[in-house]
Amino acid sequence: MRRVLAIALMTFTEAVRDRVLYTILVFALAMIGSSAVLVTISVGGEGRIVKDLGLACITLFGLFIAVFIGIRLVSREIERRTVLLLLSRPVGCGAFLVGKFIGLALTLLVNVGAMALGLVLLARMLEGEWTPPLLLAGGFAFLELTILTAFSILFATFSTPTLSTVFTLLVFVIGRLSRDLVAFASQFDSLSLHVTASAIYYTLPNLSRFTLGSLGAGGPLPSEATLLLTAAYGLGYLTAVLALATAIFQRRDFQ
Amino acid sequence: MDAIRCQGVCKDYRVGFWRRRVRILHDLELTVRAGETFGYLGPNGAGKTTTIKILLGLLHPTAGCAWLCGRDASRPEARAAAGYLPETPTFYDYLTGEEFLAFMARLAGLARSVAREQIPALLDRVGLSGAGSRQLRKYSKGMLQRIGMAQALLGNPALVILDEPMSGLDPIGRKEIRDIMVSLRKEGRTVFFSSHIIPDVEMLCDRVGILLGGRLARVGRLDELLGTEIDSVEVTLAGLPPEAAATDGALAPPLVQGDRVQLRLRAEAEVDALLRRTLAAGGRILSVVPHRRTLEEIFLAEVAERGRR
Incomplete structure (x- = not known):
């Protein structure tokens, strides 16, 4: 466990020293802040605009961090061959990848946390009251992003950085739409369409489960059981993805 | 107990568009005894680095088995007794020499107090005591090779594996690395190093293996190979x-x-x-x-x- 934490800390250090991360964070906070401008040109529902836009920004910019920085940090270890030094110590492939994942998740946590706090403060300024459910929505957005981080690590173990980016973005898009895809397929009589839509739905993560946008905007709070089930689903899914990544990484030759 | 043992190790790579199978190592049988300095000699492309990577579990042999200090080399715990310096090593540019060694010490499983003792001593041993607080991006090639040697010696490993440790170094840098290798031999540690610089091998080794085209052509004590007869x-x-x-x-x-x-x-x-x-x-x-x-x-x-x- 000490070795995993050492790799996690190193990954976090490497990420926070990356200027790209700050560019993304500053841009995201600027976007969330600028949503206040929209309030001045809208009639009614000012708070809702800010919250919806803010939560969308958290997911979008969090996605940038998960995909671009996540893939870069793993691929760079392999390309620059620093991975040879790490794995020449008594460090297993699983420990290496889990360490990388924890370091990246920590980076995401700090950034999503900063964005969520910025959003909560902005909502407080506009509405005059605190909105704690926004933090819950931010928490589920973080869970969704950690699943995408696990996917970015999975793809980085066997493909190029460019392909890994494309694959992870595809997982995000399909994962967000998979429930709609099944609903769309059910309107047709085609068996193959049903099977394909169901296969996608059950194989790829159902990311729409983690979208609590309506909650942030004052919608109904999902039941405690639903929230716990969603959290368990997310944790289970990312564990499975990391296990698959480890199995692939263990078979890899480092030439 | 043997420090290194390879039994029937073969390694194939797939190359080209049609993924043609090319054999890099052919049925390698090799034993390195504990405490000896073994020179692994061969021209470029002979399979020296491939052998070393198999020993460290970085490559999977196509056939055969390898052991490090009696443990299956494919298992991470086998590497606990080994320190490794890769050929032309690259490190984390943004870390200082001390930070890098502290990180590697944690990976080696060293207690924080042990690492605190060993790091300044190792920096001194490789002649970098004044450069520990400098970022690695500001190190010269020779300094990088020496910090690489320092990380290989963290935890006082019984076996030190060095891949072309003298390559790219100037005569002074080569002498410094050679001196460290001599001191390792005096300390009773096993040193396995690959090289294509023959005088270095001749100067340092107890035994030599000559690898040609992925086959171990000759192996033996230096005096056995050279003979006592006057040529x-x-x-x-x-x-x-x-x-x-x-x-x-x-x-x-x-x-x-x-x-x-x-x-x-x-x-x-x-x-x-x-x-x-x-x-x-x-x-x-x-x-x-x-x-x-x-x-x-x-x-x-x-x-x-x-x-x-």
Whole structure:
């Protein structure tokens, strides 16, 4: 466990020293802040605009961090061959990848946390009251992003950085739409369409489960059981993805 | 217990568009005993780095097995007893030398207090005691090689594996690395290093393995490989006309410089006869130097032999 934490800390250090991360964070906070401008040109529902836009920004910019920085940090270890030094110590492939994942998740946590706090403060300024459910929505957005981080690590173990980016973005898009895809397929009589839509739905993560946008905007709070089930689903899914990544990484030759 | 053992190790790579299978290592049988310094000699592309990576679990052998200090080399715990310096190592540019060593110490499983003791001592040992707080991006190539050596020695490993440790270094840097390797031998540690620089191997090793085209062509103690027999004798004479120095046993025509004649003879008996003739003719004997086969000659002969096959 000490070795995993050492790799996690190193990954976090490497990420926070990356200027790209700050560019993304500053841009995201600027976007969330600028949503206040929209309030001045809208009639009614000012708070809702800010919250919806803010939560969308958290997911979008969090996605940038998960995909671009996540893939870069793993691929760079392999390309620059620093991975040879790490794995020449008594460090297993699983420990290496889990360490990388924890370091990246920590980076995401700090950034999503900063964005969520910025959003909560902005909502407080506009509405005059605190909105704690926004933090819950931010928490589920973080869970969704950690699943995408696990996917970015999975793809980085066997493909190029460019392909890994494309694959992870595809997982995000399909994962967000998979429930709609099944609903769309059910309107047709085609068996193959049903099977394909169901296969996608059950194989790829159902990311729409983690979208609590309506909650942030004052919608109904999902039941405690639903929230716990969603959290368990997310944790289970990312564990499975990391296990698959480890199995692939263990078979890899480092030439 | 053997420090390193390879049994029937083969390694294939897939190359080209059609993923053609190419065998890089052929049925490698190799044993390195604990406490010895073993030189793994071979030209570029012979399979030296492939062997080392298999020993460290970085490559999976196509066939056969390897053990490090009695443990299956594919298991991470086998690497607890080994330190490794890769060929042309790259590190984390943004870390200082001390931060990097502290990170590697945690990976090696060293307690924080042990690491705190070892890091300054190792920086001193590799001649970087003044540069520990400098970022690695500001290190020269020689300094990077030395910090690489320092991380390989963290935790006082019983086995140190060095892949081309002297490559790209200037003569001073080479001497410093050589000195460290000599001190490791004195400490009783096993050193396994690959090289294509023959004088380094000849100077440092107890035993040598010559790898050619993925096959272990020769392996043995240096004195066994070089032999004790005198290969030839170089005689330098003066005050003697060249025709008087003519002998059937010369390996090459005499080299004449002023009144000096230099000859290279094969047999000792011919040397005795020549010396007697020289003294009888009033000439002088300037030097008689016996020559044994060098590792370089053996190596080149093996390469030439393989080329003929």
